[in-house]
Amino acid sequence: MNTLAEENYLKAIYHLSLNDLNVSTNQIAAAxxxxxxxxxxxxxxxxxKELINYxxxxxxxxxxxxxxxxxxxxxxxxLWEYFLVEKLNFKWxxxxxxxxxxxxxSSVELIDRLDKFMDYPKHDPHGDPIPDRDGNFKKxxxxxxxxxxxxxxxxxxxxxxxxxxxxxxxxxxxxxIGKKITVTDxxxxxxxxxxxxxxxxxxxxxxxxxxxxxxx
Amino acid sequence: MNTLAEENYLKAIYHLSLNDLNVSTNQIAAAxxxxxxxxxxxxxxxxxKELINYxxxxxxxxxxxxxxxxxxxxxxxxLWEYFLVEKLNFKWxxxxxxxxxxxxxSSVELIDRLDKFMDYPKHDPHGDPIPDRDGNFKKxxxxxxxxxxxxxxxxxxxxxxxxxxxxxxxxxxxxxIGKKITVTDxxxxxxxxxxxxxxxxxxxxxxxxxxxxxxx
DNA sequence: ATTAATTTTTAGACAAGTCTAAAAATTTTA
DNA sequence: TAAAATTTTTAGACTTGTCTAAAAATTAAT
Numbered sequence: 001m002n003t004l005a006e007e008n009y010l011k012a013i014y015h016l017s018l019n020d021l022n023v024s025t026n027q028i029a030a031a032x033x034x035x036x037x038x039x040x041x042x043x044x045x046x047x048x049k050e051l052i053n054y055x056x057x058x059x060x061x062x063x064x065x066x067x068x069x070x071x072x073x074x075x076x077x078x079l080w081e082y083f084l085v086e087k088l089n090f091k092w093x094x095x096x097x098x099x100x101x102x103x104x105x106s107s108v109e110l111i112d113r114l115d116k117f118m119d120y121p122k123h124d125p126h127g128d129p130i131p132d133r134d135g136n137f138k139k140x141x142x143x144x145x146x147x148x149x150x151x152x153x154x155x156x157x158x159x160x161x162x163x164x165x166x167x168x169x170x171x172x173x174x175x176x177i178g179k180k181i182t183v184t185d186x187x188x189x190x191x192x193x194x195x196x197x198x199x200x201x202x203x204x205x206x207x208x209x210x211x212x213x214x215x216x
Numbered sequence: 217m218n219t220l221a222e223e224n225y226l227k228a229i230y231h232l233s234l235n236d237l238n239v240s241t242n243q244i245a246a247a248x249x250x251x252x253x254x255x256x257x258x259x260x261x262x263x264x265k266e267l268i269n270y271x272x273x274x275x276x277x278x279x280x281x282x283x284x285x286x287x288x289x290x291x292x293x294x295l296w297e298y299f300l301v302e303k304l305n306f307k308w309x310x311x312x313x314x315x316x317x318x319x320x321x322s323s324v325e326l327i328d329r330l331d332k333f334m335d336y337p338k339h340d341p342h343g344d345p346i347p348d349r350d351g352n353f354k355k356x357x358x359x360x361x362x363x364x365x366x367x368x369x370x371x372x373x374x375x376x377x378x379x380x381x382x383x384x385x386x387x388x389x390x391x392x393i394g395k396k397i398t399v400t401d402x403x404x405x406x407x408x409x410x411x412x413x414x415x416x417x418x419x420x421x422x423x424x425x426x427x428x429x430x431x432x
Numbered sequence: 433a434t435t436a437a438t439t440t441t442t443a444g445a446c447a448a449g450t451c452t453a454a455a456a457a458t459t460t461t462a
Numbered sequence: 463t464a465a466a467a468t469t470t471t472t473a474g475a476c477t478t479g480t481c482t483a484a485a486a487a488t489t490a491a492t
Contacts, residue, residue, distance in 0.1 A: 084326070087333060088326070088329040088330060088333055097323075098323050098326055101320075101322060104317075105314070105317050107314050107317075110300070113304040114304060117303060117304055
């Protein structure tokens, strides 16, 4: 088995790999709130275990086995988040920290039974897809609302910022997963947007629009 | 917060304290599968934090705050065990190791909601009482079957050995929590016992009888 | 009541994971 | 394309929790 620290590094590298093919030491340090020197030390260990492909100064990618572990951790994280919201009635902005701890519970059988208990949910409370026990999940495309023009719209299906302050803001504006929105106006000056959300109208900044995703 | 190692020491000291007023270094080392020297080191740290009362060579007791932490960990352990058996359909002999990991999840709110979700169970799958959120629970008396004479009996309410081999054996003999038993014979030679268990008859060794508990 | 056996503590070492400060490599800029 | 800025790595140190070996304290035995 891998240590807690190793699991957190693999997960961070996985997430960063979605944006950049090669992940840099500094990116990892920022994501894990640690120092570049510490990251270099850990990268050597992960490379020794063949969980990453690492060449000095060139950044890293996950190996097949490293990615498998990362995806399994993400599966656990998202299933526990679903459990916390659907069974224990937490709000979507309250569950991330708890799931950060729970994702390290090791039993595979446990997580498979939890999956079955909840009837194999496909997405977590933030719209992120939940990998199945083999690590497969649709990496289906989402795009930020910021790319839409007037009269375009779609169904809110995910977020790029998982911070509780952002999620609380969305909740208050009724901008939650599954809601249908249409862009009614784009303010040229600051690129903010007026949205029609079911019966209501909301004005959101470009910053918010960039972090709010709809299905393509 | 306390580290994983600290939590495990507090829990071990709590369990050992049920049998002996003062817990020795060697007892702790045996319980945690570690060396006496390591235990001494940790006892100093716990004493610095005022979680235990410790005087060199004299063994330890938990302080009020140490006991509170230990009981809370036990609460979490037993609630997770209940969850695993009642919601995820694990067997009573399969859940201990998983609960050993889950008991360290820190959120108090999570465990209180889990408690509510399961409708405030009073006992875990092995008959051990579950402390409430304030740490209160009936330390009601159980006694081993080995102390019974012919024609005496009671309801199976707990076990002293939580090993999966023992639990599997009991399961096979139908000697599970809630079953009513009566001693029909005691073999003088080896102190083994013949039990009437509902419609069946079973012959158990003294070793088993000492680890199987009934309500007084 | 000494000696012997056992238990517990101390001393010194090691692995994991982190840090700061400085050196080396890479990238950017002029 | 050489100097400047940035990024990454190395070197050495610190903390936590563990270990072995040896010393000290306690308990048991003759």
